[in-house]
Amino acid sequence: MAYMLQAAQLGKTVTTAAGDLTILKDINLSVAKGESLAITGASGSGKSTLLGLLAGLDVPTTGRVELAGINLGELDEEGRARVRAEHVGFVFQSFQLLPGLTALENVMLPLELVGDAKARQRASEYLERVGLAARLGHYPPQLSGGEQQRVAIARAFACEPDILFADEPTGNLDSSTGHTINDLLFGLNEEAGTTLVLITHEERLANRCARQLQLAGGELMIASAEAIA
Amino acid sequence: MLAWRLLWRNWRSGEIKLLSVALALAVTVVSAIALFTDRLEGTLLEQSNSLLGADRLVTSNQPHRREWADEARRRDLAQTRVVHFASMVFAGDEMHLASVKAVAEGYPLRGYIDTSQTPFALEPELIERAQGIPAAGEVWVDSRLLPLLHIELGDTLQVGEGRLRATRVITSEPDGSGPFSVMGARILMNWADLERTRVIQPGSRVEYQWLLAGEEAQVSEFMQWLEPKLSEHEEVMDIENAQRRLQGTLLSGRRFLVLAAVMGVLLAGVAIALAARQFADRHINQVALLKSLGTSAGRIRGLYLAQLLILAALASLLGLALGALLQEVIARVVLKLYQIEMAPSGLIPIALSLLSGPLALVGFALPSLWFLPGVPPIKVLRQEMVIPRGAFVWQVILACAVLILLVGVFGRDLVLGLTVLAALAVVGSLASALALGLLATSRRAGAQAGSRWRLALASIQRRRGASVLQVVVFATAIMLLLSLTIVRTSLIEEWQVKVPDNAPNHFLLNIAPSQVEDFRALLTADSLKVEQLYPMVRGRLTHINDEPKPEDTLNREASLTWTAELAEDNQVVAGKWWGEWQRGEADLPGVSVEQEVAERLGIALGDRLSFSIGGLAAEAEVASFRTLEWESLQPNFYFIFEPGALDDYAPMYMTSVYLPAEKKRFINTLLTRYPTVVVIELDRIINQIRTIISQVSDGVGLVLAMVLLGGCLVLIAAVTGSIDARKQEAGLLRALGAPRRLMVGGIWIEFALLGGCAGVIAVMASEALLLGLQVFVFEVPVQPHYLYWLLTPAVSAVFVGVLGAISCRHAVTTPPAIVLREAQ
Structure with missing residues (x-):
């Protein structure tokens, strides 16, 4: 089976004033191409740290991560940035839209960075697909939370990534808006055949993924064997 | 192209407006002063040269050699000749030992001869600028010659063996104080009449003057060629000895302009640094996002650098245009008021002004922004993460280096720049210590205060670091403005004292x-x-x-x-x-x-x-x-x-x-x-001195206004730096039911307190700085400025209070829901 993402003996320890603090310990997992995986866990269980390591935003203290067949441990920050540019998309809990840019420009930005000549056209198309055709010229503060997350989803998919990391995508939204956003996320994911790694503490959302892993105290609770399989 | 688009979006979102304005202001101050001082110096040089009637004068008791004249002609220098001698002139039974000046075509090469048809005329409408020299057969004379010889204009007088007609009176002439002028009234005659009148005989005591003018470089080069050939009877004169009276005034005027430039650039620099810091704060998340999207640190550095360079280029052009406009306005005023055509400015100040934008950016903005490309991408997931900035010491060193470069290149007065910088370093550290002390006192006072005061004092304590920085920045800005104002006032007073209105004329x-x-x-x-x-x-x-x-x-x-x-x-x-x-x-x-x-x-x-x-x-x-x-x-x-x-x-x-x-x-x-x-x-000389003092004072006043603008910009930059955090707090407090009046009152008190503290520090520091400046640089008497001790803290408390209240009004008047959402 071809894996999009593999992690082995992954661990993260940080040094604090009170001594070393282990956030993640001995994480082993793999995600097949096109698969969707939910990582659940309570606040402070290390979900976001794990996402950061898997997506190459941060470096582990121990273990290794392979993304799209590339060992991230062998790369420097520049190399990891190239991998992210080529393969990865993100949806964040706090949307991470640039407040000074319109909805359209927020979606155009990653396309412009890779020199896409049709950035404007593609961004418009994706915003239309998330139902914001009438809101292209609006700035983030002028949009509701749900609308802002739709812009973030359009931005993530517009780059047509191989793998999408979603960090609590509905964490800042009410349940009804959250539901709509989830439908959108999974719908687009299915259409594009993107691999999805979803971090959430909502069981209902996690259940929509093909597979779920639970993180507690920095360790995976569901048998790692199954996760690796 | 992408950098242009990003820059445009940053501009539209208002994130670089303050930075751009500060940058443009720095260039405006630098270029206005560079261009104005260049023109002023050029004008003064021309005016001084007009005292000689030329750029250089070679005096001798015999005419200059023909081959020298040929060489000067070959080098494209303008030249003419003059001969001075004393001669008895007659009209009827009256006679007078006059100081005669025979001039050849082209005289004077610099400056003008003003004449009138009315003896002793002073009214400008009666005086006209002569075109050329007296025609052959005519003379122009001093008014006082007419009563001495009992003649009127139009009458003839006997000079040597010839009869010449007095057609005009001279009201002013270049080199009015020729070698024989004290002895008698001036008569200006045409060189062509010398032979006819036979007024110069072998053995006559005469002084020949050979006048030369041209591009300064060419003239200097020619003088280097000429001087070894001169005999001991020939003497070269330049403006050095012609303008001794004015030197003191001009030197301190120029120094003041340079001082103003240093302070203007410094203030604009502080504003740029603060604006850049604010810009950096707002872009930390943006950089983290760009990195998570796969943009490399190198690319980010390139994108930001390109934006900044474009910004610097635009700001430089705008600043230069504004600076040129400003100094043109002064030049026009000078022309209108004093009928003095200012010399055009050279190309060097323009080129230097254009360079000052990128230089100011490198010195003041870049250090605050340097860490940005190093923001780790994980910041997108960990909002609470603290991003280390570059070392503060390096920022200060770089800023100082650029400042010294700017002052050294533009002001050509490195000592003055270094003096101000050294004073500022001491003032900065003292101000920080004092500000910390004052804030500690305010915390103790806060425990017994009413609710508005408690709110204000709590806010100051919460942002302790930022509060100290604000006090230091306010204090520095106020100190610089105060010092400049006081120096200007005392300089002008000093000049007026030197030439009082009823000075003997x-x-x-x-x-x-x-x-x-x-x-x-x-x-x-x-x-x-x-x-x-x-x-x-x-x-x-x-x-x-x-x-x-x-x-x-x-x-x-x-x-x-x-x-x-x-x-x-x-x-x-x-x-x-x-x-x-x-x-x-x-x-x-x-x-x-x-x-x-x-x-x-x-x-x-x-x-x-x-x-x-x-x-x-x-x-x-x-x-x-x-x-x-x-x-x-x-x-x-x-x-x-x-x-x-x-x-x-x-x-x-x-x-x-x-x-x-x-x-x-x-x-x-x-x-x-x-x-x-x-x-x-002497009345004409006094008027000339007054004119020049007015010119310098006007320039100084305008420069002061620009520096004031820089000071306000610094204050605005310092206040708006904390606006984001304030908005969020205000929204939260209002959501919790705090009345608007309480919030507004709290903000007023907070900024007024900061302004008051800054005022106290500023007035102490400016007294110290002034002491140094007055003793070592301007050499004017030292005196304490009691009024400022009272006024400065009060005015700065009110001013900073108003500024703070205006800047933060949006945070307390907008519905809390909107504020909180925006702050997100």
Whole structure:
């Protein structure tokens, strides 16, 4: 089976004033191409740290991560940035839209960075697909939370990534808006055949993924064997 | 292209507006001052050269050589010639020993001859600028010649063997104080008439002047070629000796402009640094996002650098345009008010101004932004993560280096720049310590305060670091503005004191001892104030302690006088004044010598000086050295003897008098009654000095206004830096039910407190800075400024309070939900 993402003996320890603090310990997992995986866990269980390591935003203290067949441990920050540019998309809990840019420009930005000549056209198309055709010229503060997350989803998919990391995508939204956003996320994911790694503490959302892993105290609770399989 | 698009979006979102304005302001200040000082210097040089009538003058007792003239022509220099001599002129039975100047075509090469058809005219509408020189057969004359010879304009007078018609009176001419001017009234004639009048005979005492003008570089080059060929009878004159009176004023004026430039650039620099810091704060998340999207640190650095460079280029162009406009406005005002055409500016200040934008950016903005590309991508997931910034020390060092470069290159006065910087370094550290102390006191006071005060004090304490920074920045800005204002005021006052409104504006010479009493009575009858009457003989210093005096100094007759009273502007700096001084063994009379000339001649106290007075020898012992103010326009003497020492040498008396413009025609009466009295009209020189002082003061005022603008910008930048955090807090407090009045009151009190603290620190610091500046740079008397001690803290509390309230009004007047959402 071809894996999009593999992690082995992954661990993260940080040094604090009170001594070393282990956030993640001995994480082993793999995600097949096109698969969707939910990582659940309570606040402070290390979900976001794990996402950061898997997506190459941060470096582990121990273990290794392979993304799209590339060992991230062998790369420097520049190399990891190239991998992210080529393969990865993100949806964040706090949307991470640039407040000074319109909805359209927020979606155009990653396309412009890779020199896409049709950035404007593609961004418009994706915003239309998330139902914001009438809101292209609006700035983030002028949009509701749900609308802002739709812009973030359009931005993530517009780059047509191989793998999408979603960090609590509905964490800042009410349940009804959250539901709509989830439908959108999974719908687009299915259409594009993107691999999805979803971090959430909502069981209902996690259940929509093909597979779920639970993180507690920095360790995976569901048998790692199954996760690796 | 992407950098352009990103820049445009940043501009639209308002994130770089403050940075752009600060940058444009820095360039505006630099370019306005660079261009203005360049033009001012050019103008003053031209005006000074107009005192000579040329850029260089070669004087000799014989005409200059033809091959030199050919060489000058080959080098494209403009040239003409003048000959000065004294000659008896006649009209009917009257005669007068006039000071004649025969000029050739092209005279003057610099400056103008102003003439009138009305004798003694002062009104501008009666005076016209001469085109060319007197036609052959005509002369232009001093007004005072007309009453002396009992003639009117249009009449003819006999000069040598020729008859020439007086067609105009001269109201001003370049080089008015020619070698013979003291002796008689001026007559300006055409060189072509020299032969016909046969006025110059072999053996006549004449002075030939060869006038040269051109591009400064070419003139200097030519003079280098010429000087080795000159004999000891030929002397080169340039403006150095022509503008001695104005030098003090000009130097301090220029220094003030440079000081203002340093402060202006510094203030704009602080504003740029603060704006850049704010920009960096707002872009941390953006950079983290860009990195999570796969943009490399190198690419991010490139994108930001490109944006900043475009911004710097645009700001430089805008700043240069504004700076050029501003100084053009001053030049126009100067032209309108004083009829002085300012010299055009050179290309160098323009090029330097354009460079100042990128330089200011590198020095002040880049250090605050340097860490941005290093923001780790994980920041997108961990909002609470603290991003380390670059070392503060390096930021300061880089900023100082750029400042020194800017001041060194633009101001050409590195010492002044370094002085201000050193003072600022001390002030900065003291201000930080004081601010911390004051804040600690405010915390203790806060415990007993009412709710508004508690809110304000809590806010100051919560943002302790930012509060100290704000106080230091406010204090620095206020200190710089305060110092500049005080220096300007005291400088202008100082200049006005040097040339008071009723300063004597006419020197009256050659008054016979028998005429003194009548003369005094005539002046008093016309309610004119008579200054001291000095007896005067002309004499030449020949020996010092029986050794011939040095050849290079004082090769002419000097005016010798004696007096018991020391004039107000004279000060004995060594030795003793009459009364305390005792004659030595040789029983020679004492003489007091002006200090500078004593130094040049190598004279010491107790030396024996020998003078030749009209062929008779006189000796004196040096009793004291004096300083005097040439700028005071009072009669001043190199040598003052003890009373009675020169009684045997047939002295003539001299004095100075203030004649208001409306009494100018009094000279006519005076000269008709005392034809031998010589009048030197200083009023035009005084007007020229006033004009130049006004020019410098106007420039200084405008520069001060620009620096003030820089100060306001710094204050705005410092306040808006904390706006984001404030908005969120205010939204939260209002959501929790805090009334608007409480919030607004709290903000008022908070900023007023910060402003008050800054005011106290600023006034202390500016007194310290002023002490240094007044003592070492401007050499003006030191005095404390009590009024400012009261006013500054109060005004700055109100001003910063208002500024803070206005800047934060959005945070407290907008519904809390919107504020909280925006703050997210």
